Amino acid sequence: MKRIVLLAVVGLALVLSAIDAQAADCVDTILLGRACTASNGVGWYYSAEDRAFFSTPAAFAVSAEPTLEYTFVPTCQANTPAGAGGICATALCSTSAGEPGVSFWQFSRPIAPPGSTWSLQDTICVPGEQRVDLADIEAQVRQVIEDKFREIAEPSIQLAPQTVGLVNLPLLAWTQDRGDVRLEIEQPIPGVITGSPRYVWTWSNGSTAQGPGQPYDPGVSPLEDASSYVSSVYERRGEASVTLQVTWRAQVTVPGVAPVDLEPLVYTSTASLPVLEARSVLVDAAG
Amino acid sequence: MAAESDQQDSRSQQVELAEFAEGYVETANAALTDSAALTEWRGLFADSCGVCTNGYETAAAIQQAGQVIVGGELIDWTSSIRNESGDTGTIVISGAIAEAEVITTDGSSVNRYPEVRPVTVVYTAQRQPDGSWKMTSGQLVQ
Numbered sequence: 001m002k003r004i005v006l007l008a009v010v011g012l013a014l015v016l017s018a019i020d021a022q023a024a025d026c027v028d029t030i031l032l033g034r035a036c037t038a039s040n041g042v043g044w045y046y047s048a049e050d051r052a053f054f055s056t057p058a059a060f061a062v063s064a065e066p067t068l069e070y071t072f073v074p075t076c077q078a079n080t081p082a083g084a085g086g087i088c089a090t091a092l093c094s095t096s097a098g099e100p101g102v103s104f105w106q107f108s109r110p111i112a113p114p115g116s117t118w119s120l121q122d123t124i125c126v127p128g129e130q131r132v133d134l135a136d137i138e139a140q141v142r143q144v145i146e147d148k149f150r151e152i153a154e155p156s157i158q159l160a161p162q163t164v165g166l167v168n169l170p171l172l173a174w175t176q177d178r179g180d181v182r183l184e185i186e187q188p189i190p191g192v193i194t195g196s197p198r199y200v201w202t203w204s205n206g207s208t209a210q211g212p213g214q215p216y217d218p219g220v221s222p223l224e225d226a227s228s229y230v231s232s233v234y235e236r237r238g239e240a241s242v243t244l245q246v247t248w249r250a251q252v253t254v255p256g257v258a259p260v261d262l263e264p265l266v267y268t269s270t271a272s273l274p275v276l277e278a279r280s281v282l283v284d285a286a287g
Numbered sequence: 288m289a290a291e292s293d294q295q296d297s298r299s300q301q302v303e304l305a306e307f308a309e310g311y312v313e314t315a316n317a318a319l320t321d322s323a324a325l326t327e328w329r330g331l332f333a334d335s336c337g338v339c340t341n342g343y344e345t346a347a348a349i350q351q352a353g354q355v356i357v358g359g360e361l362i363d364w365t366s367s368i369r370n371e372s373g374d375t376g377t378i379v380i381s382g383a384i385a386e387a388e389v390i391t392t393d394g395s396s397v398n399r400y401p402e403v404r405p406v407t408v409v410y411t412a413q414r415q416p417d418g419s420w421k422m423t424s425g426q427l428v429q
Contacts, residue, residue: 027403027427029384030349030359031315033341035408035427069335069424111335 044189044254047092047100053189053254054100055130069111071118072104072126081107081118093125101125132189137252138262141183141193145265152178155246157271160216165240165275170222170231173201173242173271174213181248191254195265197246203232204241204272234275241272301368304376304412307420308366311410312380316360319346319387331421338408338425349389354397359387361406374414378422381407 028034044053073079074091093103103125107118146153160172181195201209213230220228234240248265311331317324325347332339349356364382383404389397411424 027384027406029342029400029403029406030319030345030356030387030389031342031361031384032338032406032408032427033345035338035341111333 044257045092045102046254046257046260050100050131051134052100053132053134053257054102070106070108070121072106072124075103075105075123079105081105081109095125134252134260134262136188137185137193140188141250141262142265144183151176152181152246152248153267155244155267155269157242157244157269158215159242159271159273161273163273165234165273167234167237167275167277170226170229170233171203171240171242171273171275172213172216172222173230173232173244174215175199175244175246175269177212185252189252189254191252193250193252193262194259195248195250197248200245200247201230202243202245204239205232205234207232237275237277239272240275241270243268243270300376304368304378304420305366307412308368308378308380308410311422312361312364312366315342318343319356319359322350325350332425333413333421333423336410336422336425338427339410339422354389354391357388357390358385359400360385376412376420378410378412379407380410381405 026034044055046053071081073081076091091103093101095101103123105120106122106124108121109116109118155175158174165171177199178197181193181197183193183195185191185193197212199210199212201213203209209230209232211230214228216222217228222229222231232240232242245266245268248267250262250265251259252262253259311328314324314328314331318328325343328346329343332343334340346356361380361382362385364380366378366380368376368378383402384400384406386402387400389399391397406427409426410422412420413423414420
């Protein structure tokens with residue numbers, strides 16, 4: 001299985017150098033003169049039916065005649081033989097062998113005189129060369145997070161009070177808000193993974209809350225402004241526990257392809273503490 | 288029997304194309320420093336092969352200016368043949384282009400070209416009426 005390569009990690013808000021697989025690159029050499037890579041139709045596309053990305057071939061057979069030149073562009077409305085653009089959903093097709101592919105318009109024109117008008121010659125369905133299943137990307141993302149980002153895979157829970165709760169007084173819970181996460185990948189497919197967390201808390205007494213919560217702020221009373229906190233009040237002594245479920249809604253964005261949803265990543269943690277009953281005790285102030 | 292014969296023809300054409308690809312690269316490399324090879328190189332591609340024409344004209348202009356090319360060859364290269372049918376074949380040549388320097392006859396440096404690695408060019412070759420092959424198109428893909 002191919003490994004996703006993380007280019008770098010800076011905290012959890014990752015903004016790294018962009019990878020643009022579709023940009024045309026040019027090289028200056030004597031042997032080739034100034035030569036640029038093709039960008040017409042070379043790239044990735046996504047087949048929702050297959051839950052997989054496919055690459056279009058860099059080149060394919062051309063029944064060339066010495067007097068004609070050819071160009072191929074994906075069958076997208078915005079594309080013309082003079083200015084080939086990207087791949088669109090309407091250009092997806094199935095080959096005669098039933099493989100997913102990209103439909104190309106084949107244009108030809110005479111080599112001489114230069115600048116002759118292109119004419120549409122054929123429409124062909126070209127199978128993708130490389131297949132990358134979304135499931136592989138999901139599995140690799142999960143593996144990387146569990147190996148490298150334990151704080152995401154095992155979300156921490158902070159409680160206040162820390163060790164013992166009291167009956168009829170609020171217990172507070174919070175976790176570090178990771179915010180949106182952005183990871184750039186170059187294998188098995190160049191792209192960007194983005195993820196947004198959703199926090200759901202479930203207390204053992206049945207109460208629930210959402211959001212990361214926050215530590216106790218002396219200026220905000222949990223009794224008067226309970227909505228500022230993730231909190232719960234236990235009316236009897238015993239064991240109080242709270243489960244945090246963090247659901248990461250993630251997408252992969254590949255150059256030239258609309259973002260594709262990945263299966264949400266769900267991580268949970270639980271914390272508990274005893275809840276005791278406070279009793280008033282008369283004290284002789286005089287000692 | 289007919290299918291067997293077709294397979295043999297296809298293998299034979301693959302061998303021909305592989306030999307043509309090898310000869311093309313050797314000639315182009317030699318053409319950087321040898322005017323006779325430069326002339327020979329021009330006979331191996333059609334006007335329609337832009338990447339071939341660009342390279343040829345760049346090398347020719349340098350030599351016509353009385354300058355000398357040091358380096359710049361395609362090195363560590365491999366070729367593969369695919370999609371051949373009838374009198375047409377696709378040749379994929381991968382390798383690197385060595386660092387090059389253009390110098391005057393007194394040794395002054397005129398221009399430098401850094402090494403480019405990796406390089407992959409997809410050529411289309413077409414059999415000519417005389418049975419030889421010519422590159423009719425070339426596209427840098429990497």
